[in-house]
Amino acid sequence: MKKISCDIVRDLLPIYVENLASFDTRKMIEEHIEGCDECYNQLKEMQEKVIIPADTIVAPMTTLKKKMNKKKLNIIVITVAAVTAILMLVLVWMNTPILLEYNDNLIKFNSYENGSILVTLNDEVGGYDSSGYPERENNNTTEEYIYHITVWNTLWNKYISKGKEQSFILNANDDGSYNKVKSIYYYTDYSNKITVDKYDRLIYGEDNEGTIVTLPRLTLAYYTLLCIAAIIVCGIIWFVFRKQKKTSRIIGKIAAIPVAYLISQTCIMGFNTSTYSLLFYFYSILLLTIPVYFILIVMIKILKKRMSKHHMN
């Protein structure tokens, strides 16, 4: 046991370094090394060589961990954003104004001596909108006003929180006076009906010359065009700066905003951009844009990683 040759020890050193040696071999080598500088140096050299590759094994392990964490984070962000988006869509759907067709029970008017007109809406009504403008005669405005009222219901109001009768003063001014009301018109959404005439219905006062048609607001169509223009501009800027990674990444993130807006608009309204309830739809679309934006950003990140992996392979 005592005297083994350096050759045998050196044959066994690789096994020793890799921790594969048996207890007896280990003991034997350690005993030999204590008395042999040459073999000791040989061992040191081999251990150093082994440590270097060991280091390169550790490094990918930590980056792998980081990658796993990033993947987890991506999944969390997408899940939270998707759940938020779905909840928002449900809320929007529940609260979407369904313009009501006129019937005699829907609206009642009470005019008082001070000139005010109280409008009372029955419990079928979830929400209302009214607007007035002075009547024009030969390009001059008169003292008399023409008002438009529209009322709607929502699924939320119909099934979840039963609405109550509500009322409002139609013609109040900020200074406490009341506008003279010549006529009140009622409008509803006729876009799905072909047979009925599409004129606003006179429900109070006297008829005006000519017929009045309240048209759906088209502003959302302009926003759509604006978004498309913004995407094109971002595309051009990106193309110019495509070699500067940081700049092009920022431009990508900016371009995702109008894209997210267009996606949420399509989710809420389909491809129809004209509406009688502009503000409702506009705010709904803006709110939905936020989670959609996060989903987009994370999905682009994941796609980019996949693409760069394909390049490497």
Ligand SMILES: [Zn+2]
């Ligand atoms: Zn030796």
